[in-house]
Amino acid sequence: MEKTFLLAKSNLRKNRGTSIGLFLMMMIASALIGVSFLVFFDLYPTAGKEADRLNAGDGYISIRYDLDGFTDEKIEELFAKDTDQYYAYKNIQLGMCSLPFGNGNVAIDLTLSDRSTFTRPMNTEEIVLEDATVEAPYIYLPYQFYTGGGFKLGDTFQFDLKGVEHTYTVKGFTNVAYGGCNNTAMFSAVVDDASYAQMQGQAGSHAEGIMVIYDLKEGVKDGSFLIAAQNEILHVNPKAVTSGYALGRVLSSRSFMALIIAVSFLVLTTILSLAVGMMLANSISNYVKENMKTIGALKAIGYTGRNIRGSLIVWFFSLACIASILGVMLSYVLMPVFANIIVGQMGIPYSASINLMAILVPILFVTLFTLLVTRISSRKISKIQPILALREGIESHNFKKNRVALDKTSLGLNTSLALKTFFGNLKQNVITFLVMGFMLCACVIALLMYENFARKPKVDILTTEVCAGVLTVDKESADELLTFLQSREDVKNIRNILSLDIYYKDEQALYTYVMDDCSKMNNQNVCYSGRLPKFDNEVAISGAFAKSKGYKVGDEIPLRYGQTEYKFMISGFIQSVNNDGKEAILTMAAAEHLFDTSLPNASYWFDLVEEDEKCSVNISNTEQIFEACKGQYGAHVINTLNFYEIMEGATTTFKSISVMMLTVMCTLSVIVIALILYLLIKSLIYHKRKDYGIYKALGYTSGSLMLQTALSFMPAIIASAAVFSVVAYYGANPYMSIFMRLFGLMKCNFTVPVIGVAIIATSLCVVAFFLALWQTRRIRKIEAYNMLVAE
C-alpha cells in the first residue's frame, strides 16, 4: 500500500497541469450537479415547508360582497365537521386591481389586512424585511414585490381603486402562504390601522371579507370539500361571493416556474456533465498512454500492474474526492445567485440548507465515475509487458493514406500541416467535436429560454389565450360597446370570453373559458390533441387532468355548474400550466347546457390591428382604446385588462432568470471548452514534442507552429458548430417538450432564433480558436536543441 501511495504522490507532483485541469472539471461537474439538486430538493420544496411553518393548513375559502348570516357559529357549523382545525378572520377584499409590479402592472385580486395578521394562529404573515422608521400611511407587501417586483423599503406604492389613487410607503415585505405570488391570483398586503379603517370606509361593505383557513381531517378530499363548502356558503347567503384554493394548487402555481427552471437547469447540467465526463475519461486514458515508459520502468524494477493501477486509482480518486467536495461547497456558494432569481418568482425567502441529496449525489457521481473510468482506462497496464511499455507500447501506426500530401495540395503550408495534425489526431478531434456540440446545444437551449421568456415572451404557454386587452362591460351596454369596438380601425378579432369554475363530479374545479367561436382564438396551440370544440356537446379539457381520470378524446365527461350537470364529448386535450393544470374550453352554445350565458357580464377580448415591436407602444395603444371606451360608456365598463402591461409585469422575473441562464451557460461553455482544449492541447504537444523540435530545427517559428496546432482543432470545432447548430435548432423544441410535458405543456413551439444560433456558433468557434491559440503558447518553450539532446 505504501508503494501505491508513493507512486500516487509522485504522479500528482509530476502531472500538476493535468491534475489541475481534471480537478477543475471534476469540481465544475460536481458544482453543477450540486446546484441542480439544491434547486430540486432544497429550493423547490421551500414553498411547502414555509406553508407548513406559517400554518397555512390545507387551503382557504374567502367570502365577500355580502356577509350577512356568516356569524362565528355559522362558520363553525360549516367548517368544524370536516376539519381538524380552522381559523376565520376578516379582511378587505378589493377584487381585481392593477398593481405596479416589475416593469409593468399585474392585474390581480388584492386583499388588505391590519397588523393582527402577524400574530394570527393560522396563515400567519411573517415580516422578512422592515424599515421601522417608515411612518403611516404604510404598507407591508408580499416578499415577491421585493424579489421580483422591483420595490425597496421606503418606496412609494400606489394603486388606483375605482378612480381613487391610494398611496403608501413600503414599510416591509412579508412571507405569506396565500397571496404571496403573482401566479396565485391574489396578493395579500398589510396596512397600518388608520389606513385600514380609511380603506374600509372607502371600499364599502361589499369589500369586507372573511378568510377561512382550514386543515382537513384525514380522508376528506380537497376538491369535494371546497365544492361542498362553497355550495353551503351560497345556501347561507346566495348574494355572497366565494372562492377557494387548496394549498396544493397555490403551491403548484407558485413554484411551477421554479420547477421549469430547475428542470431546464438539470437538462443543461446533464449535457455539461456528459461533456466533462467524456473529457475526464479521455484525459485519464491519455495519461496512461503518455506515461507508458514510466510504467515500463516501474514494472522492470518490480512494481506489479496492481501497484501501478492502484497508484492511478489513488491519484484520480483523491483528486475526485477533493474536487467533488469543493464542488459541493462551490454549489452552496453559487446557489444564492440562482436562488435569488428563482425566489424572485416564488416570492419566498430562502437560504440553502444542508441537503443530503445535494451533497452526496455530486460527490458519489464524480468519485464513482472517476473510479470507473480509471479502472477501465488502466486495464491495459496489467497486461502490458515491461519491455513493450518501455518502448511506449505497441505503436499501431495506420498510415494507409497520406492525407493532405504537401506536394499535391493547393492549400497553404500552415493549413496543410494543420490538416495533417487534424487527421493524425482524430480521436481527440472527435471528443472536441462532441464536447463543443454539447456546449453549443446547452447554449442554444439557454438562448431558447432567453428568446421565449425574456426577449419575446412566449405568453401562449403561460396563458390559455392571448390578446391585446380585455374589456368587461355590464349586460346593459354589452351590445353597444361591441358595436363601438367593431367600428374602430385599430381593433380586430373581438371575441366574448367568459371565465368561471365548472366542476367535475363534485371533486375538481376546472377553470373554464367559454367563448362564442373557438376558431377566433389566437392560441390555437393550446389544443395539442384532437381539436377545439365546435359544437354544443363538445368540450376541450386539460389533457393531464382528463388522462388522470381515464378519459380519452371522444369520451363523454360529466361537468356540472351549480345543480346542472351535462355530459360533454371531449373534442380535444388542451395544455395548461395555470390553475393547477385543470382548465376547459366550451363554446357559448355548449355552456348553455349548464347556465344562461346571457346572465354574466360580457368580457370582450380584442387584438390590435397593428402590433408594434415595442411593448410600451402596444401598452399605450391598448390603453387609448380603453380610454375611448370608458369615455363613451363610463361606469358601464366594469374592468379593463391591458394584456401587454400584465405580461410585461408577469414576465419580469422570467426575464432575469433567462438572462442569467444564458449568461451562465455561455460562460460555462467557454470555461469547459477552455479546459478541454487545455487538456487536449497539452496532451497533443506532449505527443508531438519531438515533431515540434524537428519543425523548429527546420526553421518553423513558434508562431507558425502555434497557428498550425490551433488550426488543427478548427475543422472539428467548425464542423461541430455547423452540425450541432442544425441539431440544436431542430432538436431544441422536441428536447424541451420532453421536460415540459411534466408541467402539462405537450406542444411547445418555442422560437429558436436562427441568427442567435449563428451568433453563438460563430462566437464559440472564434473563442475556441483564440483559446486554442493561447493554450498552444507552451510550444514557445519547446527548444529544438533541448528536445534533441533529451532524446
Added chain:
Amino acid sequence: MNTIIETKKLCKTFSNGGIQQHVLKNIDLTINEGDFTVIMGASGAGKSTLLYALSGMDRPTLGSIEFAGSEITKMSTDEMAIFRRSNCGFVFQQVYLVDSMSVMDNLMAAGLLVSKDKKALRKKAGEILKSVNIEESLWNKFPTQISGGEAQRVGIARALMNDPKLIFADEPTGALNSQTGKAVLDTLTAINEKGQSIVMVTHDITSARRGNRILYVKDGEIAGECLLGKYVSKDAERHEKLSAFLVKMGW
C-alpha cells in the same frame, strides 16, 4: 576560401542545481566554405554543444557567432528559426523525420518554408532523393516503413532541400549498422564533393576520416586541429595521420 562561420570567445555554461558547468570555454573558430569539418572528442567534451551553438539551435552564454555575415547570437528565437531555413541543414543521430508524414512530405515541409512553387519543389525533392539513392517507390512511404539507413539518407535529403550554406550532422551514423552507416557517409562525402559545406560531430574514427579538417574538443576547448586534405577511399596515409593526431590528443 570564404569563411562561413566565425566565433569569438564562445562560451556555454550550464547551471544545474546551483552548480555551474562550463561546457565551452572561449572558443575562437572559423568554418570555411566547402570544408567537411569534423568535430571529435570524448563523451561530454562539448562537441555537440559546439555544433548546436554554431547552428543557432542553442544560444551561447557569451561570445559571438558570425554566420554568413550575420551575428546570430543577437537574433530572436523566431529570427533564428527563419535564418536556419535557408542557411542550415541538419542531420541527426536519431533520424528525426516526422513520422506522420511521407518521405516526400518530410522534404516538402522543409522546402515550403522558403518557396511556394510546389511543382519546382517536388521536382527538386525527387532529384535530391535520387541523389541520395532513395528509390521513387519509397517516396510515399512513411518513415516507419523504411529502413534506418534509408531514413537517415532521407534526413540528409531533407537537409539539402533549401540549399543550405552549411549542413550540421550530429553523429549521423551513430544509430546505424556499419553497412548502412557507410552508405550515409558516402552520401555526405558525395555532396561535399559537389561543394556542400558540412560540419559533422562524431566519435567514430571511420566517420572522421571523411572530413578534410578535424577539430578535437577537450574540456570545452579546441585542443587541436588536423588537416587531411581531400577524401580518398582506402588511403592508409590519411588514416595514420588521423590516428596519430587522435593519439596525440589523448583519444
